[in-house]
Amino acid sequence: MSDPILSIRGLTVEFRVRRGVLTAVDNVDFDIYKGEAVGLVGESGCGKSVLAHAIIRQVDPNGYFKSGRVLFEGRNVMSFGDEELRRYRWRDAAIVVQGALNALNPIMRVGEHMIDTYLAHEKASKDDIHKRASDLLKLVRLDPDRVLNLFPHEISGGMKQRIIAAMGLLLDTKLLILDEPTSSLDVLTQKYFLELLRNIHEKTGLTMLYITHDLATVAEIAERVAIMYCGSIVEIGKVEDVFYEPKHPYTAALLNAVPSIVDDIGDVKPLPGPMPDPIRPPPGCKFHPRCPIAEDICSRVRPKLIDIGGKRFVACHMRGDAI
Amino acid sequence: MIDAPLIEFRSVTKQFAVGGSLFGKKRYIKAVDNVSFRIGEGETVALVGESGCGKTTLGRLALARLKPTSGLILYKGKDLRYLNKAEYREYRRNAQVIHQDPYDALNPMRTVYQSLSPALLRYRIVRNKEEARKKVSDLLKLVGLIPPEDFMPRYPARLSGGQMQRVAIARAISVRPKFIVADEAVSMLDASLRISVLDILLNLKRRLSMACLFITHDLAIARYFAQDGRMMVMYLGKIVETGSTEEIIREPLHPYTKALISAVPVPDPKIARERRLPHLRSLEIPRLTELPSGCRFHTRCPMAKEICTKYAPELREVKKGHFVACHLY
Numbered sequence: 001m002s003d004p005i006l007s008i009r010g011l012t013v014e015f016r017v018r019r020g021v022l023t024a025v026d027n028v029d030f031d032i033y034k035g036e037a038v039g040l041v042g043e044s045g046c047g048k049s050v051l052a053h054a055i056i057r058q059v060d061p062n063g064y065f066k067s068g069r070v071l072f073e074g075r076n077v078m079s080f081g082d083e084e085l086r087r088y089r090w091r092d093a094a095i096v097v098q099g100a101l102n103a104l105n106p107i108m109r110v111g112e113h114m115i116d117t118y119l120a121h122e123k124a125s126k127d128d129i130h131k132r133a134s135d136l137l138k139l140v141r142l143d144p145d146r147v148l149n150l151f152p153h154e155i156s157g158g159m160k161q162r163i164i165a166a167m168g169l170l171l172d173t174k175l176l177i178l179d180e181p182t183s184s185l186d187v188l189t190q191k192y193f194l195e196l197l198r199n200i201h202e203k204t205g206l207t208m209l210y211i212t213h214d215l216a217t218v219a220e221i222a223e224r225v226a227i228m229y230c231g232s233i234v235e236i237g238k239v240e241d242v243f244y245e246p247k248h249p250y251t252a253a254l255l256n257a258v259p260s261i262v263d264d265i266g267d268v269k270p271l272p273g274p275m276p277d278p279i280r281p282p283p284g285c286k287f288h289p290r291c292p293i294a295e296d297i298c299s300r301v302r303p304k305l306i307d308i309g310g311k312r313f314v315a316c317h318m319r320g321d322a323i
Numbered sequence: 324m325i326d327a328p329l330i331e332f333r334s335v336t337k338q339f340a341v342g343g344s345l346f347g348k349k350r351y352i353k354a355v356d357n358v359s360f361r362i363g364e365g366e367t368v369a370l371v372g373e374s375g376c377g378k379t380t381l382g383r384l385a386l387a388r389l390k391p392t393s394g395l396i397l398y399k400g401k402d403l404r405y406l407n408k409a410e411y412r413e414y415r416r417n418a419q420v421i422h423q424d425p426y427d428a429l430n431p432m433r434t435v436y437q438s439l440s441p442a443l444l445r446y447r448i449v450r451n452k453e454e455a456r457k458k459v460s461d462l463l464k465l466v467g468l469i470p471p472e473d474f475m476p477r478y479p480a481r482l483s484g485g486q487m488q489r490v491a492i493a494r495a496i497s498v499r500p501k502f503i504v505a506d507e508a509v510s511m512l513d514a515s516l517r518i519s520v521l522d523i524l525l526n527l528k529r530r531l532s533m534a535c536l537f538i539t540h541d542l543a544i545a546r547y548f549a550q551d552g553r554m555m556v557m558y559l560g561k562i563v564e565t566g567s568t569e570e571i572i573r574e575p576l577h578p579y580t581k582a583l584i585s586a587v588p589v590p591d592p593k594i595a596r597e598r599r600l601p602h603l604r605s606l607e608i609p610r611l612t613e614l615p616s617g618c619r620f621h622t623r624c625p626m627a628k629e630i631c632t633k634y635a636p637e638l639r640e641v642k643k644g645h646f647v648a649c650h651l652y
Binding site: 043044141156159186187188189190191192194195213214215216217219220239240243244254255257258259260261262263265268269270271275 | 373374483484513514515516517518519522540541542543544546547550572582583584585586587588589590591592593594595596599600603606607608
């Protein structure tokens with residue numbers, strides 16, 4: 001692996017809510033290397049989407065960046081001026097969210113949207129953009145002559161996702177962030193979309209951050225995976241290492257809770273206990289009230305994310321020795 | 324009529340009119356097309372298929388929320404159309420539903436207690452408010468909302484998605500039904516929460532020996548829930564394959580079922596990367612208004628032959644208890 005394209009250091013994002021202050025992203029360190037596909041997995045409310053949007057310096061109005069830095073190719077995103085930030089979004093890092101196409105202008109055709117998006121960031125002739133858009137639509141197995149002339153309401157759910165992928169690739173973004181991109185898709189379209197993303201990634205070396213609550217889709221797409229719990233990253237490693245030999249008890253519990261279509265069905269176990277209140281997280285390790293191997297220290301001292309070798313990091317006092 | 328199954332569909336078709344605006348011509352689609360099956364007491368049947376295949380319509384027919392255009396739906400051998408008022412009321416109590424979206428199912432202006440108690444009183448499961456409180460408390464314990472006193476005064480806005488779905492389950496089982504239709508009951512929940520909610524439903528199902536029609540697009544979830552039961556695979560209004568759940572998962576016959584199974588993501592990186600989608604001729608599901616001739620799957624089927632474009636295959640038993648509608652068999 002080369003140098004990181006993106007480095008997040010000590011990032012904390014907070015939200016003012018009625019009951020107090022919610023720490024959605026809690027002192028996170030995280031690197032993304034050029035040319036890799038990395039997955040970020042966690043349950044809803046764990047802060048994974050907030051972290052993803054922080055990469056492009058976007059946060060809801062009641063939220064704010066409390067501390068930390070986001071470095072893209074060594075440049076501090078937090079200190080960008082307006083113009084620099086505008087150019088950074090899409091050209092350097094673009095985010096594709098669920099239902100992105102629902103935000104499109106209903107009276108503009110797909111082709112006009114693609115041209116507009118392109119011209120907002122780069123200079124080119126309309127013919128060149130049209131050609132590039134057509135190639136990309138073919139890549140996602142859509143007929144460009146038809147699709148470019150469609151209005152948003154004429155597009156089915158499965159087509160939408162593929163058009164979004166094509167738009168995500170239009171600008172040759174250096175880092176493509178996909179936030180739950182398959183959750184509204186049927187099984188066949190989802191599988192096709194995942195295969196497509198992997199193909200694009202393998203062919204073009206596109207750097208991708210893939211965010212989901214579904215471990216199964218990550219197994220398919222990512223080379224490295226980070227597991228997030230209550231605002232903290234609790235484990236990072238190569239996808240095989242993390243899936244076959246989880247070091248954090250939370251990762252192990254998550255993996256146990258997913259039924260499979262290929263193995264025997266016997267060993268599936270639900271996660272123990274409820275999610276903690278995000279406004280008053282437990283002291284020490286935030287997972288300790290649900291953890292099967294917690295000891296005294298876990299309720300007192302917050303574990304740091306520690307390098308345990310082999311490109312693996314884990315935030316656990318027990319280091320998963322007893323799992 | 325001792326041997327009559329709990330629920331039986333005989334050649335049931337449900338047709339809807341679409342279009343028919345001022346100038347548009349009215350057209351008809353068959354959301355459910357000539358479907359027959361039985362569900363025995365206490366039996367679990369998973370109904371799987373992509374969105375728009377008619378699985379929700381089939382569920383609503385079974386609940387008597389919709390009337391079939393043709394064909395018969397029987398409850399313990401009795402035609403649902405000819406139930407008298409008291410019998411119909413009894414059926415509505417006996418057949419309960421758990422929806423996909425608990426946000427829609429629960430009234431936001433009512434507390435958990437207020438959502439659960441009226442049906443208990445209406446069906447005389449309890450006689451007074453005091454008994455209702457006790458019963459609601461017991462129900463909440465059954466679905467793991469503990470301590471129940473904490474949950475009873477809460478409004479839905481103060482519940483998580485998983486907790487809301489547990490309240491919906493508690494409400495469905497509160498009137499002691501014989502039959503539950505669960506329509507994408509855990510699809511909106513995080514993958515990590517699905518098993519805990521399914522386990523609650525499975526335990527209750529066994530304890531109260533309820534039959535269940537479990538509708539989902541997720542085959543791994545369907546397999547988990549109906550592991551001791553049967554599976555029906557639906558495509559564009561037709562059942563294309565049915566049999567015991569494990570047999571369908573391990574030895575699927577219909578090319579559509581095979582495609583669906585190969586598309587399920589597997590939480591195992593090495594296996595996941597080896598599994599490929601069979602090369603479907605088209606990714607798009609045809610519209611119900613423009614149904615393909617012959618076998619409905621032939622426009623996407625990687626195995627389609629000429630006969631498939633001409634004649635619609637019938638559902639035939641090709642192994643004991645394993646039925647498939649495909650010309651290859």
